[in-house]
Amino acid sequence: MVLNMKKIFIYFLPVILFSAIVCQVQAQSGLLRYAERKALESNYFEAANGYSKAYNKKATYAAAKGAAESYTYLRDYQKSYDWWVKAVNFPEATNNDWLAYIAAANQADRNEAVFLALDSLTGTTLGPNLNLDSLKYWYGNKPNSAVVGVDGLNTNSAEFGFSKDSHGTVYFSSDRGGELDRKKKGLRIDKSYKYYNKKSDWTGRDYLSIYKMDESGEVTKVSVPVPDVFHSTDPFVLQKSPVLFYTVSREIRDSGSYEVYPEIYYSSINEEGQLTDFKGLSINAPLEYSLKTPYVDEEENRLYFSSDMPGGFGGFDLYYMNYSDDFVFEAPVNLGSEINTTGNESNPYLREGKLFFASDGHIGLGGLDLFESKVLGDGFSGVKNLGIPYNSPQDDFAFFITSDNKTILSSDRPESRGWDDIFELETRYKDFQALILGCDGEQLTGNLEVSLMEGSDRINVEIVQDGKGKLEASVAPEEDFEIVIKKDGYFSIHDKSLSTKGLKETSLEKTYQMVRVPYNTTAYVDLVFYNLDESAIREDAKPSLDKVAELLKSYSFLNIAVRSHTDSRASEEYNEALSERRADAVRDYLGQFGIARSRIEASWFGEKEPTNNCGDGVPCPEDQHQVNRRTELLLLAFPEEGKAYQLPPEMQGLDLCDVSNIQLPADLPTIYFGFDQASLSVNDMMALERVALMLREMLYHRLEIKGHTDNRGSDAYNEKLSEKRALVVKKYLEDKGIAPSRLNYEFFGKKNPINDCGDQPCTPNMHKENRRTELSLPKLKKDWTNKEE
Known part of the structure; x- marks a missing residue:
């Protein structure tokens, strides 16, 4: 009996299953017809429910697509996307279904799905209402604002x-x-x-x-x-x-x-x-x-x-x-x-x-x-x-x-x-605008090499330039930036202070000044002198050479030109060789400080360029010959023509459009005179040779010359004497080729003494300090080598 019942069960099982399937199909068909009717009535809420229930009864392409379309009409983009995912996985899915899927993915903010589908649909007709290339462009470019x-x-x-x-x-x-x-x-x-x-x-x-x-x-x-x-x-x-x-x-x-x-x-x-x-x-x-x-x-x-x-x-x-x-x-x-x-x-x-x-x-x-x-x-x-x-x-x-x-x-x-x-x-994003000006305030034309970097990762920001010195970019809010601007022949600009942090305005605006590199500008001069027929460095020359060596060690943008000379005694051949030995002596001395020979440009002239008229056959006193036995020391800033120099940190903040700001102030001498005299000693001449060299190399400088006396003698006499003392210095410099217009002289007699010798007696040396001619540069620039300033 058990066996018979089992056979009956086996016999009826297919019938039972078939009946269940038929009922399920009929139930799904009823739900689909209901959903379709509601969709025709524009009742997409009920249509979506009907298609969803139909799909749960049996997963079919028609049910999935109907639910997807209904949720699209309802503008429930997430559910629309979920159902289109199901629909396009059926073999009946068409290219238009894929297009609808992409639209739903886009509307549901599923960008990765959009781009994956792009590959699947390559070569197909996508329809007029969706341009995937445009979508890729819009999503691939950061917007400049938000809502x-x-x-x-x-x-x-x-x-x-x-x-x-x-x-x-x-x-x-x-x-x-x-x-x-x-x-x-x-x-x-x-x-x-x-x-x-x-x-x-x-x-x-x-x-x-x-x-x-x-x-x-x-x-x-x-x-x-x-x-x-x-x-x-x-x-x-x-x-x-x-x-x-x-x-x-x-x-x-x-x-x-x-x-x-x-x-x-x-x-x-x-x-x-x-x-x-x-x-x-x-x-x-x-x-x-x-x-x-x-x-x-x-x-x-x-x-x-x-x-x-x-x-x-x-x-x-x-x-x-x-x-x-x-x-x-x-x-x-x-x-x-x-x-x-x-x-x-x-x-x-x-x-x-x-x-x-x-x-x-x-x-x-x-x-x-x-x-x-x-x-x-x-x-x-x-x-x-x-x-x-x-x-x-x-x-x-x-x-x-x-x-x-x-x-x-x-x-x-x-x-x-x-x-x-x-x-x-x-x-959200700020407009960055930079104007690049030259020294005369004109906009700098031509192409600039510009890098604008964002944040600690130094992400490059796209920047647009108009060829007329104007730069524009969109920069992120609440970020730090740095910009590097380069142009051949100019100091580069490197600004690390750019920031939009806390910036309430919609734009960040900057103006930069680009300065031409003043190649081979004389920044400092000095002179050293020699004994007759000698090339050895004298003791009085060592302090000058020590200072030059220190400057060369400290500042890599400086080189030195060494120009050596002799007096006119002896033959030209001998004097040329002697001047070469003097140049070598300076190079060797600087080499003791680690100064490479490549930074020393040495030249020698023998007796060809005297500072006075003491040439061959001209009788001259010893002091005139002494001033010819010399080596000129010229420190040249930015000596390599065409090299892209960075602005030295020591010169940050200086107005380098004024070349005189590159030049270091010299230690100008004070010329002292004997009692009731207005003549120059050999030491005075050597001191004034340094001044003359400075004025020849630094054409922007003008010199103030002020003559004084001690308090002995009448006011009228001392006033004339102080004028003579100022004029003797002025004339000496004029004889060295300095234009009179660059030499301004004044005389004060005994009005401005260093030591007041009226109410109290003065020593001979105190009187000598009053008998003087003072030299000064009226617009003395900041010494950029003084790191404490």
């Missing part, structure tokens, strides 16, 4: 649209107020601006209304005087007159099932801010087509709006109607194929010669995107997607610019608190 919710307007409901009157009152749309009883008529306007019939009942949310926020932040509902209104939305307030345009959908008492389409009305606003009257456009046809999103160009007396009236390009198109001062409107004019597409265009807005609008027909990031087009008379030129962050994978619309240049838009992007939010564009 933030406008304070006081957004809730967890839907808020969208923005219009502001001349008193600062903001008008917007919202369905705040909570969920309604499901029995209430389910008429609903959403972002796609499709208005559904009374049977749709698919959201359970409150109707849309117009609200306003005053300058104090108080929000109140605006009561629309049009009777039997379900929705009132899209407010646009005029600036020159107290009039508000808006969109309504209203209950029209008629039998049967029908779709109610929105209309455009306008009302006057009284002093209390209330709408007092109403008038609809003559072209309103609420049982035939829609009118919505009014915008008024008050300068041109022109009303712009969106409509799906017959005769358009498909979906909603943008139109305008001219009107008279008393609001008599002419026939509507379609904006044409440059603006309108087979998709939907809405939310027109004009500013500074541009038309801004929303569209899902032009190439975009997904859903409605914001676009702009140049206004040319009654026509338009080009359509440009505003890109990120104006646009997102979701819907972005209702563009507006306030009188204080704040950019406003509406969106249901992920940052939204509710169904839609009103956002303000906030500049």
Whole structure:
């Protein structure tokens, strides 16, 4: 008996399973038919539930695609993406399904899925409404700004649209107020601006209304005087007159099932801010087509709006109607194929010669995107997607610019608190602008080698230059930067102080001065002297050479020119060899300090360049011959012509457009005289030879010469004597080739003594200190070698 029962069970098992499968198929078929019927009724909420249940009964391509499409209509982008993932994995999936999957991935902010799908669809026809190359470009470039919710307007409901009157009152749309009883008529306007019939009942949310926020932040509902209104939305307030345009959908008492389409009305606003009257456009046809999103160009007396009236390009198109001062409107004019597409265009807005609008027909990031087009008379030129962050994978619309240049838009992007939010564009990235000037204040023309680096990782920032000394870039907020600017023949600029941290302004502006490298500029001079027929370094020369060696050791941008000479006694051949030995003696002395010979340019002239007229056959006293036995020491800054020198840190902050700032101040001598004398000793001559050499090499310097006496003798006599003492120095320097215009002399007699010998007796040495001629440079520059300053 058991065996027989087992056989019966085995016999009936296929029948049972087949019956279950048939029931399951029939159940799924019923759910699919229900879902399809609800989709035809535009009740996508119930359609999505039906397709989802059908798929759970049996995973089929039709159920997955139906659920994906339903959630797309509901603009639930995450669920839409989840279902398209399922749909495209069926073998029945088409290229159009893949295109819808990419759109859903884009709208769900799944960029990686977009780019992976791009590879899968290479070579296929992607359709007119999605350009993956554009998507890749938009997502691959960091936006220069971000959006933030406008304070006081957004809730967890839907808020969208923005219009502001001349008193600062903001008008917007919202369905705040909570969920309604499901029995209430389910008429609903959403972002796609499709208005559904009374049977749709698919959201359970409150109707849309117009609200306003005053300058104090108080929000109140605006009561629309049009009777039997379900929705009132899209407010646009005029600036020159107290009039508000808006969109309504209203209950029209008629039998049967029908779709109610929105209309455009306008009302006057009284002093209390209330709408007092109403008038609809003559072209309103609420049982035939829609009118919505009014915008008024008050300068041109022109009303712009969106409509799906017959005769358009498909979906909603943008139109305008001219009107008279008393609001008599002419026939509507379609904006044409440059603006309108087979998709939907809405939310027109004009500013500074541009038309801004929303569209899902032009190439975009997904859903409605914001676009702009140049206004040319009654026509338009080009359509440009505003890109990120104006646009997102979701819907972005209702563009507006306030009188204080704040950019406003509406969106249901992920940052939204509710169904839609009103956002303000906030500049994240700062505009960096640098002007590069030369020494004369002129903009530096020609190409510059520029590196702008961000943060501790020194990420290169793209920078644009106009070839006329202007640099521009977008730089991240709250970051540190450094910039390096190079040009052949100029000191490079290296600024590590750039920062946008705490920067409230929208731009970071800098002006830099680029200075030509003053190649082979004499920075310091000195002289050493020799005994007759000798090349050995004298003791009195060692302090000078020690200082030169120290400067060469400390500053790599200095080299030295060593130029040696002899007097005229002995033959030319002998003297040339002697001057060479003197140059070698200086090189050897500096070599003791580690100064490389490559930094010492030695030359020798024998008796060819005397400082006076003591040439061959000319009788001269010994002191005249002594000043000819010399080696000139010239420290040259930036000696390698064409080398790209960095600005030495010691010279940071100096005005190097003035070459004299590179030159070190010399230790100028004071010339002392014997009693009642105005003649120079050999030591005085050697001291003045150094001064003459400095003035010949440093042409920007002018010398002050001031003569003095002691207090013995009359005022008149001493005044003349002090003049002679100043003039003897001046004449000596003039004889060395220094232009008289560079030598300014004064004389003071006994007026300015070093030692006051009037009331107290002075020693002979104290009197000698008063008998002097002082030398000074009137514009003595800072000594950049003095590190303590």
